[in-house]
Amino acid sequence: NAGVTQTPKFQVLKTGQSMTLQCAQDMNHEYMSWYRQDPGMGLRLIHYSVGAGITDQGEVPNGYNVSRSTTEDFPLRLLSAAPSQTSVYFCASSGQGRETQYFGPGTRLLVL
Amino acid sequence: GENVEQHPSTLSVQEGDSAVIKCTYSDSASNYFPWYKQELGKRPQLIIDIRSNVGEKKDQRIAVTLNKTAKHFSLHITETQPEDSAVYFCAAETGRRALTFGSGTRLQVQP
Numbered sequence: 001n002a003g004v005t006q007t008p009k010f011q012v013l014k015t016g017q018s019m020t021l022q023c024a025q026d027m028n029h030e031y032m033s034w035y036r037q038d039p040g041m042g043l044r045l046i047h048y049s050v051g052a053g054i055t056d057q058g059e060v061p062n063g064y065n066v067s068r069s070t071t072e073d074f075p076l077r078l079l080s081a082a083p084s085q086t087s088v089y090f091c092a093s094s095g096q097g098r099e100t101q102y103f104g105p106g107t108r109l110l111v112l
Numbered sequence: 113g114e115n116v117e118q119h120p121s122t123l124s125v126q127e128g129d130s131a132v133i134k135c136t137y138s139d140s141a142s143n144y145f146p147w148y149k150q151e152l153g154k155r156p157q158l159i160i161d162i163r164s165n166v167g168e169k170k171d172q173r174i175a176v177t178l179n180k181t182a183k184h185f186s187l188h189i190t191e192t193q194p195e196d197s198a199v200y201f202c203a204a205e206t207g208r209r210a211l212t213f214g215s216g217t218r219l220q221v222q223p
Contacts (some may be wrong), residue, residue, distance in 0.1 A: 031209035042118075042201055042213035043156070051209055058115065058210060090155060094209045099144045099163075101211065103155040 002026050004104035006091050012110045021076040021107050023091030031045040031094045032074040033058070033101070035067065043090060049074055052054040081111045114139040116204050118214025125223050134218045136184040142204040144186050145178060146211070150199045157171035159185070159200075173180050192221045 007022045025032065030051045034038075035043040047066040053096030057068050063085060065077040074093075078085060088108050092101040115138040123133050136138045137145075141165040148156035162185065169176050173192075178185040188195055199218050202210040212220045 031208060035211075035213075040216075042215045043211070045210050045212070048208065048210045055208075056208070059212070072176060092211075099209065100146070100158055100161065101209065103157075105155050 003060075004091055004102050006019075006104040006107050008107060009105070010108045012112065013078075013082060014112055015080050015081060019078050019081065021078070021089055021091075021109075023074045023104060024072050025074075025093040025102075025104075026072065027093065027095060028071060029093035029095045029102075030071070031101075032068065033092045034064070034074070034076045035090045035092065036060065036085075037106075038087050038088060046076065046089075048077070052073050075084045078109075079111075083111045087111065093095065114142060114204055116212050116214045118202050118203060118217060120217060121215065121221070122218045124222060125222045127192060127194060129190055129192055131187075131189045131196070131219055131221075133187045133200055133202070133219075134184060135186070135204075135206055135214050136182075137204040137212075138183065138205070139206050140180075140183065141155050143207070144205040146203050146205075147176060147178070147187050147202045148203065148213075150201065150216075153199075156201060164184045164191075189219075192219075194223050197221045217221040 033048040034046040049068040089102040141210040146161035
């Protein structure tokens with residue numbers, strides 16, 4: 001079991017560029033979420049999904065899109081990167097039986 | 113939506129002392145309250161959690177208490193050790209597995 005994996009580990013973008021942060025889990029979890037963590041702060045929910053084909057907005061969804069075409073994958077798309085999106089992005093998943101969320105290793109994003 | 117407040121933001125204790133971190137939440141529908149430990153540059157790691165039908169839970173040196181009426185929950189770490197030094201986050205969940213996090217407490221255990 002690889003658990004929750006995220007790619008890339010680190011990315012530098014220029015303002016206005018777009019990119020997709022990848023998240024995958026091999027635990028057959030129904031629930032997946034994206035959080036961002038700014039320096040010295042807690043995690044804030046961007047988008048989440050309760051199953052394939054179902055997504056919903058979290059606390060800070062603006063500038064991000066998600067889709068959930070399979071149970072395993074939950075990519076996060078930055079449409080037009082802005083310096084305010086410089087952050088560490090964590091993906092998490094949890095299964096039907098327990099609320100415990102398992103976090104991926106994170107993607108560190110720098111937008112210049 | 114849910115709002116979680118966490119105090120203190122920093123906490124320094126001597127090795128062997130106890131540490132207490134407190135959180136309050138706003139949404140009475142929240143029913144799951146995890147605590148995460150995060151070391152520098154690492155992902156958050158679950159250390160203990162509690163559900164709304166339980167008032168207290170203990171796991172070795174770590175315990176969590178929940179007061180649903182007052183909407184607050186606390187993390188207690190006894191016999192602290194230098195390896196307990198990290199940032200601790202509380203969180204609350206109202207369902208659909210979407211967590212609202214507190215702002216974090218940086219715990220420093222002095223040897």
